[in-house]
Amino acid sequence: MRFFQSFDTLLSPANGWAMSAGATMAPVFYYLYGSERRDILIVLLVMIALDWMTGVFAAKKDLTYSSEYGLSRIPRTLFLFALPAVANLLDRVVGTPGFLFFGVTFGLIYHTWTSLTANAFRAGWPLPKAVVKLVSSEIQAKAERSTRKEKQ
Incomplete structure (x- = not known):
């Protein structure tokens, strides 16, 4: 009886x-991204989530965090998810x-990394x-952006 409850x-x-x-x-997902591609898309999703998380911690540390800036990243994230779909359709x-x-997709994963x-x-x-040496140019670019943001 408990099973039916x-x-x-x-x-x-x-x-x-x-x-x-x-x-x-599900059918829309398979149409846009193709079948058997879940794993690489999950890697991209996890990388983007980690990018958001580390970005929030970095911005809070250097006092440049604002919800307006965070919200402006939503269209960028949607764009990052749309690019593999467009590439799949072009394929x-x-x-x-x-x-x-x-x-x-691998290019986006590397960029996000x-x-x-x-x-x-x-x-x-x-x-x-x-x-750190591999990503030193990105570290410098982010530091310059946060400095410009502080001055505004």
């Missing part, structure tokens, strides 16, 4: 909406088996010296 919480309106949204979005049009998709690593350095988190 658990259906009461499963069959709630909120769960119904969530299931409907998932059933609607389909041109007939290449993922060449553009994987090139764009340099950004989050520079943010982590600015936040004062320990990083190997070799990694």
